Amino acid sequence: MFVALPTISNPLAGLHAAIDECRAEPVAHFTDGALAEDLLELRRAADRLEAEFARRLERFDRSRGFAAEGAISTASWLRHRCGFSGAAASERVAVARHLAQLPLTADALGRGEIGYDHARVITRTTKSVGDDAMRGAEHILVDAAHRLDPARLQVAADHLRHYLAPERTLHDANVAHDRRALFISPLLDGVFRIDGQLDREGGACLQAALEALLGPRATDDTRTPAQRRADALVELARQRMEAAGGRPHVTLIVAAETLAGSGGATAAELDRAGVVPDQTALRISCDAALSVVTVDGQGRTLEAGRASRTVPPSLRRALAARDRGCRFPGCDRPVGWTDGHHLQHWARGGATRANNLVLLCRRHHRIVHEGGWRLAWGEQGELEAFPP
Ligand SMILES: [Zn+2]
Ligand SMILES: [Zn+2]
CATH class of the missing domain: 1.10.30 (DNA Binding (I), subunit A)
Structure with a gap:
């Protein structure tokens, strides 16, 4: 007996065909207005795809589909097969699991009314307050997500979290405080790498101090924002050292011949940081807020511990x-x-x-x-x- 197989439609093939059509369009002559509309439409489509990705991922995760390919978890499968970083893979899994419990959020994202970053704020809040507490409050955040950008939605979510689970909020703040850390690592190429994290209060204080030192940007200032922040941090340290007066801080050891400009003299050394170019040694000793120790050819001290400025x-x-x-x-x-x-x-x-x-x-x-x-x-x- 002949049995007709059901036709299997493949919506993803249609999706790729639509993308190919977009890619074939020349955009050089598009007006800015048309481009803006396209960008909004593409973003909406991308958010809708994220919702669909999360829906299928949750099902895949629940049935441990990763095991068939020898992966140890859904996140590691995402890393290896979809090219996510470790942090991004774990986040996709968390978003997918929570979205399955958040019908209003999943629906709004699936229709492209809210963005993926909005959904991330809502799922993170759910993780913190628990699915049960969130059930009666989800509509508040979904409503807010229609009006607020993700950063402001985060503030609204923090207020909601504080209301729903005050002890949890305190606990999270204490955990964040415990995670504070600062690493300053000298690298082999002579630069220092700074890495770390601060709690809200610490971060706000540092940011305010750096902003006060940054001031408005001068017109001839070609530094990137990141370079300006780095300079402000160093300035913060320098001004603190100068306020501390003559106490020992950073010392430059430099040969008298180097300062005098005779070629081939020993390179100057900054303690804790190593060799610096002659030009830098000249600048530091020009009006030293740092201590400068001048030595002769044999390394014997000629002049040391300049406690005040040059x-x-x-x-x-x-x-x-x-x-x-x-x-x-x-x-x-x-x-x-x-x-x-x-x-x-x-x-x-x-x-x-x-x-x-x-x-x-x-x-x-x-x-x-x-x-x-x-x-x-x-x-x-x-x-x-x-x-x-
Ligand atoms: Zn200047
Ligand atoms: Zn100078």
Whole structure:
């Protein structure tokens, strides 16, 4: 007897065909308005696909489909077969498991009304307060997700969590506090890697302190935001060290010949960090907030433990009154950010006197020494800067 097999339609084949059609469209002549509409539509489609991915993944996870391929968990299967990172794979599994218990959220994501990041906030909150407590409150967050971006939804979710499970909120905060850590690792290529995490209070304090030091961005400032934050962190440390006065902190050990500019002299060393270029040694010793130890050819100490800056306080006050901040053309960094720069380095015969000194902020001091810019007084008594 002939039995007709049911027709198996393959919706995923249609999906790929639609994507191929999109890919074939030339977009060069599209208007910005049309592009914006397309981007919204594509994002919505991607979110809807995430919902479908989660729905099938939950079913796959429940029946331990990974085992058939020799994987040890759904997350490790995702890592190896779908190319997720470890953290992303675990997150997909968690989202899929919770979405199965959150019909309103799954539905809103499946229709593309809320985004995947919204769903992530809701599932993370569920993980924290428990499925039962969330059952009566899910609609509040789904409602909010229609109106708020994920960051604001997170704040709303935190309030809800605090209401539903106050002891859990305290517990989570204590766990987050216990996870605080800071790693500062010198790498072989002479840079330091910083890594770590802070609790909410610590993170907020550090961010506020860095923002206060960053100030508004100058027009000639070509640093990336990440570079500016790194500079602000170092500035925070430097200003703290200077406030601490003459106590021992970071020491530069440098041969007198290096400062004098005779070629082939021993390289300068910064304790804890190792060898630094001659230009850096010159800059640090130009107006040392760090301690500078000068040694002779045999490593014998010539001058040590300079407890105060190279530029004495009285002269520094006079420079502050004259320069009012960084003198590099166009810079407006205040006095507290500056070093005294010797136009002719003291180790090369320059005097530590006002006419041989200008205040430069850390960034411009570096540009002059390590970046090779040359400074000279102009005819109007203005400082002029010449690129290398
Ligand atoms: Zn200098
Ligand atoms: Zn400057």
